[in-house]
Amino acid sequence: MADLFTGAALxxxxxxxxxxxxxxxxxxxxxxxxxxxLLGTGGAAxxxxxxxxxxxxxxxxxxxxxxxxxxxxxAAFTSGQSSHTADASEQAEDEA
Amino acid sequence: xxxxxxxxxxxxxxxxxxHVARARDDQGAIIAFIAFGLLLxxxxxxxSAIDVAMTEAAIGGGVTGMLLLRAEARLRQRSSxxxxxxxxxxxxxxIACTVVAAGxxxxxxxxxxxxxxxxxxxxxxxxxxxxxxxxTAVLLAYRALDTLLEKVxxxxxxxxxxxxxxxxxxxxxPELRQTVAPPPFVYLGRILPPFGVLIAVxxxxxxxxxxxxxxxxxxxxxxxxxxxxxxxxRPAPETRRTTLRLLxxxxxxxxxxxxxxxxxxxxxxxxxxxxxxxxxxxxxxxxLTVSIALTLGLLVAGPSSRAPAP
Numbered sequence: 426m427a428d429l430f431t432g433a434a435l436x437x438x439x440x441x442x443x444x445x446x447x448x449x450x451x452x453x454x455x456x457x458x459x460x461x462x463l464l465g466t467g468g469a470a471x472x473x474x475x476x477x478x479x480x481x482x483x484x485x486x487x488x489x490x491x492x493x494x495x496x497x498x499x500a501a502f503t504s505g506q507s508s509h510t511a512d513a514s515e516q517a518e519d520e521a
Numbered sequence: 522x523x524x525x526x527x528x529x530x531x532x533x534x535x536x537x538x539x540h541v542a543r544a545r546d547d548q549g550a551i552i553a554f555i556a557f558g559l560l561l562x563x564x565x566x567x568x569s570a571i572d573v574a575m576t577e578a579a580i581g582g583g584v585t586g587m588l589l590l591r592a593e594a595r596l597r598q599r600s601s602x603x604x605x606x607x608x609x610x611x612x613x614x615x616i617a618c619t620v621v622a623a624g625x626x627x628x629x630x631x632x633x634x635x636x637x638x639x640x641x642x643x644x645x646x647x648x649x650x651x652x653x654x655x656x657t658a659v660l661l662a663y664r665a666l667d668t669l670l671e672k673v674x675x676x677x678x679x680x681x682x683x684x685x686x687x688x689x690x691x692x693x694x695p696e697l698r699q700t701v702a703p704p705p706f707v708y709l710g711r712i713l714p715p716f717g718v719l720i721a722v723x724x725x726x727x728x729x730x731x732x733x734x735x736x737x738x739x740x741x742x743x744x745x746x747x748x749x750x751x752x753x754x755r756p757a758p759e760t761r762r763t764t765l766r767l768l769x770x771x772x773x774x775x776x777x778x779x780x781x782x783x784x785x786x787x788x789x790x791x792x793x794x795x796x797x798x799x800x801x802x803x804x805x806x807x808x809l810t811v812s813i814a815l816t817l818g819l820l821v822a823g824p825s826s827r828a829p830a831p
Contacts, residue, residue, distance in 0.1 A: 431523055431526055435522065445556065449549070454549070457552045472566060481571070483732040484571065486575065486727070487566055490562075490720070490737065491559055495559060497717075498555050500748055504591075
Protein backbone atom coordinates (compact mmCIF):
# COMPACT_ATOMS: atom_id res chain seq x y z
CA MET A 426 0.00 0.00 0.00
CA ALA A 427 2.85 2.39 0.91
CA ASP A 428 4.41 1.83 -2.52
CA LEU A 429 1.13 2.67 -4.20
CA PHE A 430 0.89 5.96 -2.27
CA THR A 431 4.51 6.85 -3.04
CA GLY A 432 3.91 6.08 -6.72
CA ALA A 433 0.83 8.28 -6.74
CA ALA A 434 2.79 11.08 -5.07
CA LEU A 435 5.54 10.72 -7.67
CA UNK A 436 2.96 10.88 -10.47
CA UNK A 437 1.33 14.00 -9.02
CA UNK A 438 4.71 15.67 -8.52
CA UNK A 439 5.72 14.85 -12.11
CA UNK A 440 2.53 16.30 -13.54
CA UNK A 441 2.82 19.36 -11.28
CA UNK A 442 6.45 19.92 -12.25
CA UNK A 443 5.68 19.66 -15.96
CA UNK A 444 2.82 22.12 -15.56
CA UNK A 445 4.98 24.34 -13.38
CA UNK A 446 7.73 24.82 -15.93
CA UNK A 447 5.21 25.37 -18.71
CA UNK A 448 3.41 28.07 -16.70
CA UNK A 449 6.60 29.67 -15.32
CA UNK A 450 7.85 30.28 -18.86
CA UNK A 451 4.70 32.21 -19.74
CA UNK A 452 5.04 35.84 -20.83
CA UNK A 453 2.07 36.95 -18.72
CA UNK A 454 2.90 37.65 -15.06
CA UNK A 455 -0.49 36.51 -13.71
CA UNK A 456 -0.07 33.11 -15.38
CA UNK A 457 3.35 32.72 -13.76
CA UNK A 458 1.81 33.46 -10.39
CA UNK A 459 -0.67 30.66 -10.96
CA UNK A 460 2.38 28.37 -10.94
CA UNK A 461 2.66 29.02 -7.20
CA UNK A 462 -0.99 28.13 -6.72
CA LEU A 463 -0.43 24.98 -8.80
CA LEU A 464 2.48 23.97 -6.60
CA GLY A 465 0.44 24.72 -3.48
CA THR A 466 -2.24 22.29 -4.64
CA GLY A 467 0.02 19.63 -6.16
CA GLY A 468 2.54 19.85 -3.32
CA ALA A 469 -0.18 19.49 -0.70
CA ALA A 470 -1.54 16.41 -2.48
CA UNK A 471 1.93 14.86 -2.68
CA UNK A 472 2.65 15.62 1.00
CA UNK A 473 -0.67 14.06 2.04
CA UNK A 474 0.06 10.92 0.02
CA UNK A 475 3.61 10.67 1.38
CA UNK A 476 2.26 11.18 4.88
CA UNK A 477 -0.09 8.26 4.35
CA UNK A 478 2.75 6.18 2.88
CA UNK A 479 5.08 6.78 5.83
CA UNK A 480 2.14 6.94 8.29
CA UNK A 481 3.29 10.21 9.86
CA UNK A 482 0.23 12.31 10.73
CA UNK A 483 2.27 15.52 11.11
CA UNK A 484 2.62 15.63 7.31
CA UNK A 485 -1.03 16.67 7.16
CA UNK A 486 -0.07 19.90 8.95
CA UNK A 487 2.61 20.58 6.32
CA UNK A 488 -0.03 20.17 3.59
CA UNK A 489 -2.28 22.58 5.49
CA UNK A 490 0.47 25.21 5.61
CA UNK A 491 1.35 24.74 1.92
CA UNK A 492 -2.25 25.36 0.86
CA UNK A 493 -2.70 28.38 3.11
CA UNK A 494 0.54 30.12 2.15
CA UNK A 495 0.22 29.48 -1.59
CA UNK A 496 -3.12 31.32 -1.45
CA UNK A 497 -1.56 34.14 0.58
CA UNK A 498 1.36 34.66 -1.80
CA UNK A 499 -1.05 34.79 -4.75
CA ALA A 500 -2.92 37.53 -2.92
CA ALA A 501 0.33 39.37 -2.20
CA PHE A 502 1.18 39.21 -5.89
CA THR A 503 -2.10 40.87 -6.91
CA SER A 504 -1.45 43.65 -4.42
CA GLY A 505 1.74 44.58 -6.25
CA GLN A 506 0.01 44.09 -9.58
CA SER A 507 -3.18 46.12 -9.11
CA SER A 508 -1.37 49.46 -8.93
CA HIS A 509 0.49 48.48 -12.09
CA THR A 510 -2.70 47.67 -14.05
CA ALA A 511 -4.37 50.77 -12.60
CA ASP A 512 -1.55 52.87 -14.06
CA ALA A 513 -1.89 51.08 -17.38
CA SER A 514 -5.65 51.68 -17.56
CA GLU A 515 -5.12 55.35 -16.63
CA GLN A 516 -2.59 55.60 -19.43
CA ALA A 517 -5.06 54.02 -21.84
CA GLU A 518 -7.69 56.55 -20.76
CA ASP A 519 -5.25 59.41 -21.25
CA GLU A 520 -4.40 58.19 -24.71
CA ALA A 521 -8.09 57.90 -25.59
CA UNK B 522 10.01 3.91 -5.58
CA UNK B 523 11.09 6.20 -2.72
CA UNK B 524 14.53 6.55 -4.29
CA UNK B 525 12.97 7.56 -7.62
CA UNK B 526 10.80 10.14 -5.88
CA UNK B 527 13.78 11.66 -4.04
CA UNK B 528 15.87 11.82 -7.23
CA UNK B 529 12.99 13.49 -9.09
CA UNK B 530 12.56 16.00 -6.27
CA UNK B 531 16.27 16.89 -6.31
CA UNK B 532 16.19 17.28 -10.10
CA UNK B 533 13.19 19.63 -9.93
CA UNK B 534 14.72 21.67 -7.14
CA UNK B 535 17.90 22.12 -9.21
CA UNK B 536 15.93 22.98 -12.35
CA UNK B 537 13.84 25.52 -10.45
CA UNK B 538 16.95 27.06 -8.86
CA UNK B 539 18.53 27.46 -12.29
CA HIS B 540 15.29 28.99 -13.55
CA VAL B 541 15.35 31.54 -10.68
CA ALA B 542 18.94 32.49 -11.46
CA ARG B 543 18.30 32.78 -15.20
CA ALA B 544 14.95 34.63 -15.04
CA ARG B 545 15.27 37.91 -16.91
CA ASP B 546 12.72 40.03 -15.04
CA ASP B 547 12.73 40.44 -11.26
CA GLN B 548 9.08 39.57 -10.79
CA GLY B 549 9.45 36.27 -12.64
CA ALA B 550 12.46 35.41 -10.50
CA ILE B 551 10.56 36.20 -7.27
CA ILE B 552 7.57 34.09 -8.29
CA ALA B 553 9.83 31.15 -9.16
CA PHE B 554 11.60 31.69 -5.82
CA ILE B 555 8.29 31.39 -3.94
CA ALA B 556 7.59 28.16 -5.82
CA PHE B 557 11.14 27.03 -4.91
CA GLY B 558 10.39 27.69 -1.21
CA LEU B 559 7.25 25.54 -1.34
CA LEU B 560 9.05 22.72 -3.17
CA LEU B 561 11.96 22.92 -0.73
CA UNK B 562 9.44 22.45 2.08
CA UNK B 563 8.48 19.20 0.38
CA UNK B 564 12.16 18.28 0.20
CA UNK B 565 12.57 18.75 3.97
CA UNK B 566 9.68 16.38 4.65
CA UNK B 567 11.62 13.71 2.74
CA UNK B 568 14.48 14.20 5.23
CA SER B 569 11.95 13.66 8.06
CA ALA B 570 12.60 17.24 9.21
CA ILE B 571 8.94 18.19 9.42
CA ASP B 572 9.52 21.20 11.68
CA VAL B 573 12.00 22.59 9.17
CA ALA B 574 9.58 21.83 6.31
CA MET B 575 6.87 23.88 8.02
CA THR B 576 9.22 26.80 8.67
CA GLU B 577 10.49 26.68 5.08
CA ALA B 578 6.95 26.66 3.67
CA ALA B 579 5.88 29.49 5.99
CA ILE B 580 8.94 31.72 5.61
CA GLY B 581 10.18 30.82 2.11
CA GLY B 582 6.75 30.44 0.56
CA GLY B 583 4.81 33.02 2.54
CA VAL B 584 6.45 35.98 4.18
CA THR B 585 9.70 36.27 2.18
CA GLY B 586 7.73 36.13 -1.07
CA MET B 587 5.44 38.90 0.13
CA LEU B 588 8.42 41.01 1.23
CA LEU B 589 10.23 40.57 -2.11
CA LEU B 590 7.11 41.21 -4.20
CA ARG B 591 6.43 44.44 -2.30
CA ALA B 592 10.04 45.56 -2.64
CA GLU B 593 9.96 44.84 -6.37
CA ALA B 594 6.66 46.74 -6.83
CA ARG B 595 8.15 49.74 -4.99
CA LEU B 596 11.32 49.66 -7.09
CA ARG B 597 9.26 49.43 -10.27
CA GLN B 598 7.26 52.53 -9.29
CA ARG B 599 10.38 54.50 -8.50
CA SER B 600 12.38 53.92 -11.67
CA SER B 601 10.83 53.71 -15.11
CA UNK B 602 13.81 51.99 -16.71
CA UNK B 603 14.59 48.52 -15.37
CA UNK B 604 18.24 48.38 -14.36
CA UNK B 605 20.18 45.39 -15.53
CA UNK B 606 23.35 44.58 -13.61
CA UNK B 607 26.67 44.70 -15.47
CA UNK B 608 28.38 41.56 -16.71
CA UNK B 609 31.13 41.87 -14.09
CA UNK B 610 28.55 42.15 -11.28
CA UNK B 611 26.79 39.05 -12.56
CA UNK B 612 30.06 37.15 -12.87
CA UNK B 613 31.11 38.17 -9.34
CA UNK B 614 27.74 37.04 -7.94
CA UNK B 615 27.98 33.74 -9.83
CA ILE B 616 31.52 33.09 -8.53
CA ALA B 617 30.57 33.98 -4.94
CA CYS B 618 27.51 31.70 -5.06
CA THR B 619 29.53 28.83 -6.56
CA VAL B 620 32.23 29.17 -3.89
CA VAL B 621 29.66 29.16 -1.06
CA ALA B 622 27.79 26.18 -2.55
CA ALA B 623 31.02 24.24 -3.13
CA GLY B 624 32.18 25.01 0.42
CA UNK B 625 28.90 23.81 1.89
CA UNK B 626 28.97 20.67 -0.25
CA UNK B 627 32.54 19.95 0.85
CA UNK B 628 31.62 20.45 4.50
CA UNK B 629 28.63 18.11 4.23
CA UNK B 630 30.59 15.45 2.32
CA UNK B 631 33.46 15.51 4.83
CA UNK B 632 31.20 14.57 7.76
CA UNK B 633 32.42 11.37 9.41
CA UNK B 634 30.05 8.45 8.99
CA UNK B 635 28.06 8.00 11.18
CA UNK B 636 27.79 11.76 11.76
CA UNK B 637 28.29 12.95 15.35
CA UNK B 638 24.87 13.45 16.87
CA UNK B 639 23.31 14.59 20.10
CA UNK B 640 19.91 13.22 19.10
CA UNK B 641 19.94 10.21 21.51
CA UNK B 642 20.89 12.50 24.42
CA UNK B 643 18.15 14.97 23.44
CA UNK B 644 15.57 12.18 23.25
CA UNK B 645 16.72 10.70 26.56
CA UNK B 646 16.28 14.00 28.44
CA UNK B 647 12.90 14.65 26.85
CA UNK B 648 10.99 13.27 29.86
CA UNK B 649 12.42 15.87 32.23
CA UNK B 650 10.89 18.68 30.13
CA UNK B 651 7.45 17.08 29.84
CA UNK B 652 7.43 17.86 26.11
CA UNK B 653 6.77 15.38 23.30
CA UNK B 654 8.51 17.19 20.43
CA UNK B 655 12.31 16.99 20.66
CA UNK B 656 12.70 20.02 18.36
CA THR B 657 10.72 22.24 20.74
CA ALA B 658 12.73 20.82 23.63
CA VAL B 659 15.97 21.84 21.89
CA LEU B 660 14.63 25.29 20.97
CA LEU B 661 13.06 26.23 24.29
CA ALA B 662 14.82 24.09 26.89
CA TYR B 663 18.31 22.83 25.95
CA ARG B 664 19.30 25.75 23.73
CA ALA B 665 16.85 28.38 24.98
CA LEU B 666 19.55 31.07 24.96
CA ASP B 667 19.92 30.83 21.16
CA THR B 668 16.17 31.15 20.69
CA LEU B 669 16.02 34.12 23.06
CA LEU B 670 18.77 36.00 21.23
CA GLU B 671 17.18 35.13 17.87
CA LYS B 672 13.97 36.90 18.91
CA VAL B 673 15.98 39.96 19.98
CA UNK B 674 17.64 39.97 16.55
CA UNK B 675 14.17 40.03 14.94
CA UNK B 676 13.34 43.15 16.96
CA UNK B 677 16.64 44.75 15.91
CA UNK B 678 15.76 44.04 12.27
CA UNK B 679 12.43 45.79 12.76
CA UNK B 680 14.20 48.79 14.32
CA UNK B 681 16.45 48.89 11.25
CA UNK B 682 13.41 49.00 8.94
CA UNK B 683 11.64 51.63 11.03
CA UNK B 684 14.69 53.87 11.10
CA UNK B 685 14.39 54.25 7.30
CA UNK B 686 11.38 56.53 7.88
CA UNK B 687 12.02 60.29 7.45
CA UNK B 688 11.98 62.34 10.67
CA UNK B 689 8.57 63.95 10.17
CA UNK B 690 6.93 60.54 9.55
CA UNK B 691 8.49 58.82 12.61
CA UNK B 692 5.85 57.08 14.69
CA UNK B 693 3.30 57.16 11.87
CA UNK B 694 1.62 54.21 10.19
CA PRO B 695 3.11 52.29 7.25
CA GLU B 696 0.97 52.30 4.14
CA LEU B 697 0.36 48.98 2.43
CA ARG B 698 -1.92 49.96 -0.41
CA GLN B 699 -2.32 53.20 -2.28
CA THR B 700 -5.13 52.07 -4.57
CA VAL B 701 -8.54 50.56 -3.76
CA ALA B 702 -8.35 46.80 -3.17
CA PRO B 703 -10.13 44.73 -5.85
CA PRO B 704 -13.35 43.03 -4.60
CA PRO B 705 -12.06 39.41 -4.85
CA PHE B 706 -9.10 40.40 -2.69
CA VAL B 707 -11.38 41.93 -0.05
CA TYR B 708 -13.45 38.74 -0.11
CA LEU B 709 -10.33 36.62 0.45
CA GLY B 710 -9.29 39.03 3.22
CA ARG B 711 -12.58 38.33 4.98
CA ILE B 712 -12.73 34.56 4.41
CA LEU B 713 -9.15 33.33 4.91
CA PRO B 714 -8.02 34.97 8.21
CA PRO B 715 -10.45 33.08 10.53
CA PHE B 716 -9.06 29.79 9.20
CA GLY B 717 -5.52 31.13 9.34
CA VAL B 718 -5.88 32.21 12.98
CA LEU B 719 -7.32 28.79 13.86
CA ILE B 720 -4.39 27.06 12.13
CA ALA B 721 -1.92 29.36 13.91
CA VAL B 722 -3.39 28.63 17.35
CA UNK B 723 -3.30 24.93 16.52
CA UNK B 724 0.33 25.16 15.35
CA UNK B 725 1.37 26.94 18.55
CA UNK B 726 -0.45 24.44 20.77
CA UNK B 727 0.59 21.27 18.96
CA UNK B 728 4.24 22.40 18.89
CA UNK B 729 4.82 21.02 22.38
CA UNK B 730 4.12 17.43 21.35
CA UNK B 731 4.31 17.28 17.54
CA UNK B 732 6.02 19.24 14.73
CA UNK B 733 4.98 22.90 14.79
CA UNK B 734 5.69 25.73 17.17
CA UNK B 735 5.96 29.45 17.72
CA UNK B 736 7.74 30.46 14.55
CA UNK B 737 5.36 28.67 12.21
CA UNK B 738 2.33 29.95 14.15
CA UNK B 739 3.71 33.50 14.24
CA UNK B 740 4.39 33.46 10.50
CA UNK B 741 0.87 32.27 9.69
CA UNK B 742 -0.61 34.97 11.95
CA UNK B 743 1.61 37.60 10.30
CA UNK B 744 0.48 36.47 6.83
CA UNK B 745 -3.18 36.72 7.88
CA UNK B 746 -2.65 40.18 9.38
CA UNK B 747 -0.91 41.36 6.20
CA UNK B 748 -3.79 39.99 4.13
CA UNK B 749 -6.27 42.06 6.17
CA UNK B 750 -4.14 45.19 5.85
CA UNK B 751 -3.57 44.64 2.12
CA UNK B 752 -7.32 44.28 1.60
CA UNK B 753 -7.74 47.67 3.36
CA UNK B 754 -10.10 46.05 5.88
CA ARG B 755 -8.02 47.44 8.75
CA PRO B 756 -5.33 50.13 8.50
CA ALA B 757 -1.77 49.43 9.59
CA PRO B 758 -1.22 50.58 13.19
CA GLU B 759 0.79 53.69 14.02
CA THR B 760 4.24 52.53 15.04
CA ARG B 761 4.32 54.90 18.04
CA ARG B 762 1.37 53.17 19.77
CA THR B 763 2.31 51.95 23.23
CA THR B 764 0.22 48.76 23.11
CA LEU B 765 1.86 47.75 19.85
CA ARG B 766 5.35 48.31 21.24
CA LEU B 767 4.51 46.47 24.46
CA LEU B 768 3.23 43.47 22.50
CA UNK B 769 6.34 43.57 20.27
CA UNK B 770 8.74 43.29 23.20
CA UNK B 771 6.34 41.21 25.34
CA UNK B 772 7.58 37.79 24.13
CA UNK B 773 11.33 38.42 24.58
CA UNK B 774 10.74 40.28 27.89
CA UNK B 775 8.76 37.35 29.30
CA UNK B 776 11.51 35.01 28.08
CA UNK B 777 14.16 37.15 29.86
CA UNK B 778 12.03 37.34 33.02
CA UNK B 779 11.64 33.55 33.11
CA UNK B 780 15.37 33.26 32.44
CA UNK B 781 16.34 35.45 35.41
CA UNK B 782 13.70 33.77 37.58
CA UNK B 783 15.74 30.61 36.95
CA UNK B 784 18.39 31.96 39.36
CA UNK B 785 15.82 32.05 42.17
CA UNK B 786 13.80 28.88 41.63
CA UNK B 787 16.14 26.59 39.64
CA UNK B 788 19.82 26.08 38.77
CA UNK B 789 20.52 29.34 36.96
CA UNK B 790 19.76 31.47 33.91
CA UNK B 791 17.05 29.95 31.71
CA UNK B 792 16.69 26.75 33.69
CA UNK B 793 13.16 25.76 34.52
CA UNK B 794 11.98 24.37 37.89
CA UNK B 795 11.48 20.62 38.03
CA UNK B 796 8.04 19.51 36.87
CA UNK B 797 6.84 22.96 35.78
CA UNK B 798 8.87 23.11 32.55
CA UNK B 799 6.03 22.38 30.17
CA UNK B 800 3.51 25.04 31.31
CA UNK B 801 6.29 27.63 31.39
CA UNK B 802 7.44 26.68 27.88
CA UNK B 803 3.89 26.80 26.50
CA UNK B 804 3.40 30.22 28.12
CA UNK B 805 6.61 31.59 26.61
CA UNK B 806 5.61 30.13 23.23
CA UNK B 807 2.23 31.89 23.31
CA UNK B 808 3.78 35.29 24.11
CA LEU B 809 6.52 34.75 21.51
CA THR B 810 3.96 33.84 18.84
CA VAL B 811 2.26 37.24 19.22
CA SER B 812 5.61 39.07 19.18
CA ILE B 813 6.84 37.18 16.11
CA ALA B 814 3.56 37.75 14.24
CA LEU B 815 3.69 41.51 14.88
CA THR B 816 7.41 41.76 14.10
CA LEU B 817 7.14 39.87 10.79
CA GLY B 818 3.98 41.74 9.78
CA LEU B 819 5.58 45.12 10.46
CA LEU B 820 8.81 44.06 8.73
CA VAL B 821 6.85 43.40 5.53
CA ALA B 822 4.72 46.54 5.99
CA GLY B 823 7.92 48.63 5.97
CA PRO B 824 8.81 52.00 7.47
CA SER B 825 6.03 54.45 8.28
CA SER B 826 4.92 56.45 5.26
CA ARG B 827 2.26 58.68 6.84
CA ALA B 828 2.75 61.38 9.43
CA PRO B 829 1.38 60.42 12.87
CA ALA B 830 -2.06 61.85 13.62
CA PRO B 831 -1.75 64.82 16.01
